[in-house]
Amino acid sequence: MTATVTAPAPTPVRKTGKPKQNREAIFLFLPALLPVLLLSVYPLIRGIALGFTDARAGLNVDTNFIGFENFSKLLHNGLFWDSFRIGIIWTLSVTILQFVAALGLALLLNTTIRFRGVARTIALIPWAMPPVVVAIMWRLLLHPTNGPVNEILQKLHLTDHPINFLGDFSTALPAVIVVGIWVGMPMTTITLLAGLQGIDRSLYEAAAVDGASAWSQFWNITLPQLRTVIVAITSLDLIWNFNSFGLVYVLTAGGPGGKTMLPMLFAYNEAFRYGNFGMAAAMGDVMVVIIIVFLAFYLRNRLRSEA
């Protein structure tokens, strides 16, 4: 007790009002702090830790620390690795194809063609729709007997029998990927378009004076100028796609025969169908590690090639 009396907190030295600013800032943070700590920071840490326990659903179940047991079990779980492979195919295909498609559209919307405003509004539609509705809509579109996609393919004689896109082993994953591209295109397009509009026009004028072709302008001006925007949006797309859930859950629920069982769906089933909270958290941990390793590689390579 004496210690606290004899050593009073040193009165903060006021240097040009900075400590006061800090205190004011903390005051402004307060209303957000408690909910964020309780419902975001704490669950994150607890979630990571949960992967090292045998936690199960249910009210009065004992939870024990079991070290790496969940992870060694996962190592021998073939279904889990299958789902990972599917997750990586899905993530890379959607991200890359979506980027290429979005870049094309952004370039078009950045030209002087007419009706750009209308086109831009239409291009935003997928973003505005609830994922569940998107899934329902594409189930209608891809329906084997009532869907327009099959109708058109048959009219064009590209196929002689209706294809059950979402129910067939060989077509389910590609079909789901197309829907994934459709959903993510607006965000990527708008971001790239904003980047394009930020490029200094005089660079192109100078290149045109030097007689550079449209292709060489694209390659030597547009792409290098867009680099940071491209790295940012593709990184985000990678993360979002790898973690995506609702769309495929409603489209196929992971079927047929697990052909579209993304890691998130797999972990969800483990947690809320079988009640294995610890095991599901361990899967989540593996997902985090994969994302971080992947991003680290991607960003390091990108940044190095920039230097």
Added chain:
Amino acid sequence: MRTRPAARFLQYVAVVCYLVFLGFPLLWLISSSLKSPREFAGITPSLLPDHLDFSNYSDAMNEQGLIRGLGNSLQISIATTVLVLIVSLPVAYALARFRTRLRPVTNGWILVSQVFPVILIVIPLFMILRPLHLTNTIPGVVIVYMVWSLPFALWMLQGYVAAVPRELEEAASVDGASRLRTIVSIVMPLLRPGLIATAMFTFISAWNEFFFALVLLQDPELKTLPLVLARFVGAEGQVQFGPLAAASVLATVPSLVFFAFLQRRLTSGLLSGAVKG
């Protein structure tokens, strides 16, 4: 730069292809919602319904679960939006105006919250909310939505705050206005477009959200619209496409309307957030 007519023509063709890809699905959904059950049973589907049949909409509205879902979604989305605005405005202001150590911490948290798969978060959330009797309740979902909408709201708002000229505030403070008074009467009015945009985004993300609701709400009375719609699909075989399409259109209307409003601001708002964040 001049574009040759042939190249220009190809550009238009490409744009039309894109727009068909992006826009046709919604057109088809709307047209499906206006088709009679008899037309659905027909062999060749067509984009334009034989005649406009609004019975799907009345059928959908007569469905008990759907109306309740609509009500629940509306309640949750509005409550989330109000809470997010109240909580995020002071934080966004502090992030844009003060050099505090909380700034890198907050921005780090915004990033981390994007990277982590929600499965890692939802299990502990479930375990935290259950003893508080907040699972299976609307307030429980609202606070979860509030916390998880914050990163994006902060990211957007701090860009808008940074765009308000500092000199205005300095002038007010020279005139003897307190910080709070300055925020309320100088910054807030200038921030209105930013606040509206943030509010719309928060509303849409709460309205569209699926995963947290799926885990946290078991009671059929409390299910949100996306959950109700997803359950309709699950009942395969019995699925009635017409009413389902009609309900889907209804569920899309609020987001579409807000997006139409936001359209113009989308580019600038997102980027200003990106530059500052």
